[in-house]
Amino acid sequence: MLVVGNSLLSEDIRDIKFSCDISKCKGQCCVEEGGFGAPITKQEKREIKKLLPKVLPLLSDSAQKIIEKEGFTEQDEEGELCTKTINKRNCVFSFVDKQTGCVFCAFQKLYLEKKSSFVKPISCYLYPIRVKDYGEFSTVNFDMWKICENALKQGEEKNVPLYRYCKEPLIARFGEKWYKELEQQIKNSQNS
Numbered sequence: 001m002l003v004v005g006n007s008l009l010s011e012d013i014r015d016i017k018f019s020c021d022i023s024k025c026k027g028q029c030c031v032e033e034g035g036f037g038a039p040i041t042k043q044e045k046r047e048i049k050k051l052l053p054k055v056l057p058l059l060s061d062s063a064q065k066i067i068e069k070e071g072f073t074e075q076d077e078e079g080e081l082c083t084k085t086i087n088k089r090n091c092v093f094s095f096v097d098k099q100t101g102c103v104f105c106a107f108q109k110l111y112l113e114k115k116s117s118f119v120k121p122i123s124c125y126l127y128p129i130r131v132k133d134y135g136e137f138s139t140v141n142f143d144m145w146k147i148c149e150n151a152l153k154q155g156e157e158k159n160v161p162l163y164r165y166c167k168e169p170l171i172a173r174f175g176e177k178w179y180k181e182l183e184q185q186i187k188n189s190q191n192s
Contacts, residue, residue: 013162018152018166020165026102027104029145030090031090031103039121051107058110
C-alpha cells in the first residue's frame with residue numbers, strides 16, 4: 001500500500017504496466033453491459049450541462065432522445081451520480097467512429113478539436129484507475145477488466161507503468177505536488 005497525501009494507493013498503481021490499445025478493445029470502456037454510465041461530480045454535471053449544445057450533434061438519435069426526455073444523469077445503486085446509458089450499455093455521451101468502429105467520448109472529441117477545455121469526466125480520464133472518496137481520504141485502485149488485456153500486454157512490451165500512463169489524469173485529479181510525491185515514493189521503494 002502506498003500513501004500519498006490523504007490517498008491510499010494499491011501497489012498495482014506502481015507495479016502494473018499499462019498502455020491502451022484502442023485498435024484492439026475498440027473503446028469498450030464506454031460500454032458496460034447492465035451497468036451505469038460514468039461516475040461524475042456535481043461540478044462535472046454543471047460543466048456537461050453548459051456543453052450540451054456543442055455535444056448533442058455528435059450523439060446518436062437514441063442518446064439525444066434520452067437526454068431530452070430524461071436528462072443526462074442518474075444515480076447508481078450506491079447513490080452516486082452517473083451519466084445515463086442507452087439500454088444500460090453505452091454511455092449517452094459515447095459515439096462510434098464510422099471509420100474505425102471504435103467507441104469514443106464526445107467530450108474528448110470536442111477537447112481534441114480545441115472546442116472545449118473539459119477533457120471528459122475524471123472517472124473516465126483516469127480509467128483504468130478508480131478513485132473512491134471516503135470523506136477525509138480516498139482510495140486509488142487499478143480496475144482490472146477483461147477488455148484491457150491487450151493494454152496490459154502492450155504496457156509490458158513498452159514498459160509503461162500505470163502511474164505514468166495515467167500521469168495527466170492523476171495530476172488533473174490530485175495536483176502536480178501530489179503526483180511528484182507519488183513519483184518520489186515509487187523511486188524510494190525501488191531503491192530500497
